Structure formats: C-alpha cells, structure tokens
Amino acid sequence: MKNTPNDPVAMLQALVRCPSVTPHEGGALTCVENWLQPAGFHCERLVFQDKDTPDVDNLYARIGKSGPHLCFAGHTDVVPQGDEAIWSHPPFAAEIKDGFLYGRGATDMKGSVAAFAAAAIDYVRENPQFKGSISFLITGDEEGPAINGTVKVLEWMKAQGQTPDHCLVGEPSCVDKLGDTIKIGRRGSLSFIITVDGKQGHAAYPHKADNPIPKLARLVERLTASRIDNGNEHFDPSTLAITSFDVGNPAGNVIPSRAVLKFNIRYSTEHDFESLKLWVQGHIETVKNELGGAWQVKTIEGAEAFITEPGAFVGLVQDAIADETGVVPKLSTSGGTSDARFVKDYCPVLEFGPTNATIHQTDERISVEELKATTRIYRRIIEAYFSTSG
Numbered sequence: 001m002k003n004t005p006n007d008p009v010a011m012l013q014a015l016v017r018c019p020s021v022t023p024h025e026g027g028a029l030t031c032v033e034n035w036l037q038p039a040g041f042h043c044e045r046l047v048f049q050d051k052d053t054p055d056v057d058n059l060y061a062r063i064g065k066s067g068p069h070l071c072f073a074g075h076t077d078v079v080p081q082g083d084e085a086i087w088s089h090p091p092f093a094a095e096i097k098d099g100f101l102y103g104r105g106a107t108d109m110k111g112s113v114a115a116f117a118a119a120a121i122d123y124v125r126e127n128p129q130f131k132g133s134i135s136f137l138i139t140g141d142e143e144g145p146a147i148n149g150t151v152k153v154l155e156w157m158k159a160q161g162q163t164p165d166h167c168l169v170g171e172p173s174c175v176d177k178l179g180d181t182i183k184i185g186r187r188g189s190l191s192f193i194i195t196v197d198g199k200q201g202h203a204a205y206p207h208k209a210d211n212p213i214p215k216l217a218r219l220v221e222r223l224t225a226s227r228i229d230n231g232n233e234h235f236d237p238s239t240l241a242i243t244s245f246d247v248g249n250p251a252g253n254v255i256p257s258r259a260v261l262k263f264n265i266r267y268s269t270e271h272d273f274e275s276l277k278l279w280v281q282g283h284i285e286t287v288k289n290e291l292g293g294a295w296q297v298k299t300i301e302g303a304e305a306f307i308t309e310p311g312a313f314v315g316l317v318q319d320a321i322a323d324e325t326g327v328v329p330k331l332s333t334s335g336g337t338s339d340a341r342f343v344k345d346y347c348p349v350l351e352f353g354p355t356n357a358t359i360h361q362t363d364e365r366i367s368v369e370e371l372k373a374t375t376r377i378y379r380r381i382i383e384a385y386f387s388t389s390g
Helices: 008-016 028-039 110-126 150-159 213-225 273-291 312-325 368-389
Strands: 042-050 053-063 069-075 100-102 133-139 166-169 181-183 188-197 239-246 258-267 294-303 330-332 349-351 365-367
Touching (some): 008 028, 008 110, 008 368, 028 042, 028 133, 053 150, 069 110, 110 133, 181 312, 188 213, 188 273, 213 239, 213 273, 273 294, 312 349
Parallel strands (some): 069 133, 181 330
Antiparallel strands (some): 042 053, 053 133, 188 258
C-alpha cells in the first residue's frame, strides 16, 4: 500500500486551499481521491447535470465489498468568502494562528471530511482484513441547489447495489463544545406564496376599490395566532415565520390591486407537506368566507421532517463521543436542512461534526485540537461499528 498522508491538520489545510466555492470543485475532491485511492479505496468521480443547473462533480469511494456498510457523507463545496479584506487571515490560505486553523470551509465541512478520511485510512491500515465496507459520498453542491449531488449519487449507489447500512453525515453539529450534540433528524420546511387580487382605486374612495391588504392581514393574524402542533419527544413545536408582505405600491394615495404574502413553516414529524397545506388552506377559506377576494396559493416543498429513532447505531455514536470527550451528547433535531434529508430515504442517518460557531462567517475557523479530537471520535465510531457488527 502506498504511503498516504493521514494527518488531519495537513489534510484540512490542503482542502481549505482549494477554492471550491459551490458548484466549483476547485481541486478539493481530487485531494480526497488522492488520499483514499492509495489506501485501497475504489474511487468513482460522478459528474451529474440537469437542465438550467451547473454540472456538479461528486466523489464516491469504497473499500470492502461486504456488509456491514458504513458510509460517511459530506461536501467539499463552500459558500462564497465575501469581502476578503475583512478576514484576518486569507480565506483560502489555511493559516494557523493561536491554535486555530482559519479558512472558508474549515468547519463547514472540510474539517469533518479531513477528520473522517484520516480516521478511515488509519483504521484500514491497522485492520486490513476488517469485515465490512467503508465508503465516502462527497458532493460538490450541498451549499448550492443540491440537485446534482447527493440525491443523484444515492440513486447511482442504489442502482449499483451499494446502498449503505448506516450513514454518518459530518455536518458541524455541536453548539458550545465538541461532543455536545448529535443530529438524529431534522425539521421539515415548507414555504407558501399567497396572492390576493383586488381592485385598484383612489385612497379617498375606498368603497370603489377592493383592497387586498386587509384580507392578507387577517390571514397573517390567524396564522401567527395559531399553534401548529405541540411537538413531540424529539421535536420542538412547529414554527411559522412571515418572510414578506408586499404590495409593490410606491404611491400613498392608491389602493393596490394585489398583495403578496410569503411565509415558511419549519415543522415536526407531527405533520407532513399535505397536512400543512390543508392546515393553511383551512385558514384561507375562513378569511375568504369572511372578506372575499381572489386567492392564489403556491407552495415550495423544501424537505420533509424525519427522525432516526434512538437505538444501537445512535448509542454507538453517543458512546464514542462520550469516551473521547467525557460529554454525553444531546440528541437534537434543530437547525435547517442538510443532505441527511436525502440519505434518510435509503438508510438510518446521523449527523455529527465539530462546533458550528463560525460557519459561513468571516474568519471561519476550527481549533486544531478540536479537529484532532474529531478525528479520534470518528476512529472510535469506525472501530465500534465493525466490532459490534462483525
């Protein structure tokens, strides 16, 4: 077996120095492939495209042909760096200062990719005859449209008979200190655009117009005063956020003919897309019966809520974290969406990675010691997974 670098700090520096702003690969996937292939992983570069979306380069790598099959899923694309002048260290230089490694993607999530790669390479070197398979699903569009990445790689894996038994997504899950949080699910996301058409008129003669604003205002009042659900054991109550109320009217003496409302619902497993559409439609019908108006409803389906129920896999990851850090992690479903929403259709999935305090920010950074500790946790997870499953 050829010599392969397995120092997570040097590996993360190499990744950060790749300007892989989504959807550009920037050399990052090539770095990972160059580490894994000499270690015995069979690597496939999968480029997918779709109408009106950029081509996306993805990497799938696997060692072993039998089960149990543990997959690590992550991404090497990053959000734009913003104004480089206000960074204290250049965003793609991967400089280390006072124990922190600075750079775009250091925590979200090139740090996890480097840590798991280092852990897996070490494990395979020391256990060349291990029973099972380790794979990597690394995409280049998680921070983008998420159309030509994880979704299509998972479809390809299934068609190739390579669906994993369990998956760990390396998103930065921890809040205050390493090990404090594992994501065992995510809230769903559903957005609405409600349009009410009326009749334009002079503000001095409101009886000659049909003002759509009070109609939408009544709907806002009803929606924000209503409780969607009470949550459950693993989810807080669902929430609704008004994001826009617009009439496009620059004049102060004109009643507009149209008003548009936008809002988003983040919801628990007590609901799904269809039940929420019915819930919103019920409120609309009530207001429409009271005030009339011509209503149009558009929905944008983001992601369904999901949960990986606590069990052997969750317990294994919890124990690995606690053994390394002394911290018993909280099981959480908070936050936005991640590619775990796609993986959950194929196998049980968890999210665990470093602290997320600086993700998407100027001077994004990770503690060098935290990166090393994350690597040790991943190594413990790999060891426990194949010792208990083998």
